[in-house]
Amino acid sequence: MTPKSLIGLAVVTAAAVVAAVVVAGGTSASSAVADRGRALLPDLVKTSASVDRLAVTMGKDTTMLTRDGDRFVDASGYPARIDEVRKLVSSLAALTIDEDKTDKPDRYEDLGLADPAAEKGAATKVALLDKEGKPLAAIYAGTKDYTVGGSRGGQYVRLDGNPQTYLVRGSLDMPTARADWFDARLTDIKPATLAKVTLTDASGASVDFTRTGDKLLPAALPDGKAPDEGKANRVTAFLQAFDFSDVRKETPVSLGNATRLRYETTDGLAVTTAAVPAADDAGKGWIRITAEALDPKAADAAKAINDKTAGYEFKVNIIHTEMFGWTVASLAKDG
Secondary structure (H helix, E strand, O other): OOHHHHHHHHHHHHHHHHHHHHHHOOOOOOHHHOOOOOEOOOOHHHHHHHOOEEEEEEOOEEEEEEEEOOEEEOOOOOEOOHHHHHHHHHHHHOOEEEEEOOOOHHHHHHHOOEOOOOOOOEOEEEEEEOOOOOEEEEEEEEEEEOOOOHHHOEEEEEEOOOOOEEEEEOOOOOOOOHHHHOOOEEEOOOHHHEEEEEEEOOOOOEEEEEEEOOEEEEOOOHHHOOEOHHHHHHHHOOOOOEEOOEEEEOOOOOOOOOOEEEEEEOOOEEEEEEEOOOOOHHHOOEEEEEEEEOOHHHHHHHHHHHHHHOOEEEEOOHHHHHHHHOOOHHHEOOO
16 A cells, blocks of 8 residues: 555544544443443554454454555455445444453354354454554454344454443344455446357367347357357356456366357457366366457457466366356257
């Protein structure tokens, strides 16, 4: 982050805390509400500009984002949305205590504050660290409670290393799915703009999808069989509003004769998606994407895609995984 954006983040968090404290207001002699109105992370307003890394753990998976100049990137080097980082840090700084809750670990499950890997009542853990790895904040976030905090609602939380739990005003503002940390939209190529699609299967056999009326259908299938239009529609619509579900650095594996889908548009853009060979079913669903300009007027569009995809592999949604295992023969109705 540049100095200007760092200052901007600190200002946002400071404003959020002031607003939260004003809303919370007042204290009480009751031990359960003695902390009411106190900022849960009072130092974060001052230290927010020093955030160098953030780690979000959900279940057994941790998303680690590291500051890289004026951006944050994940372990693969893929850039995260800076606004998502700002929103998370600001929402953390804005949390104010409404009520002290239990300090008994056997009650954590009831509040959604158990260990992130727990089968029941698992929390989301968020840690912010500075450049030296010093924790600036580490919090477990649990079940939300909309009976406090007006439209902002509340949430059950606990601080790492402290058994005490709290109901706070406000809640963590952060993505619930890993892909939502990124600009996951890679392409938006509508079927109506396609001139041709070519599927090449793992055996090396290929078939062109050519236009028949308003549809693109396989031109010639083995034994003259009729195409499965449902499968054809899935193939041709794949790059329309295509979002990935995960991203990683390009692996050293060779694509060999992996299944490929090549899309050519009427304005001269060609996009090839190729399956990354997997050793087992759990590893399926990763693809590489490359674009080229068949016509100079498509050069900018090809560059925009390659700028996002070069050097990376992307996980497709599960509904598309099987598509990258289809053969030419399986495109027939009785395939």
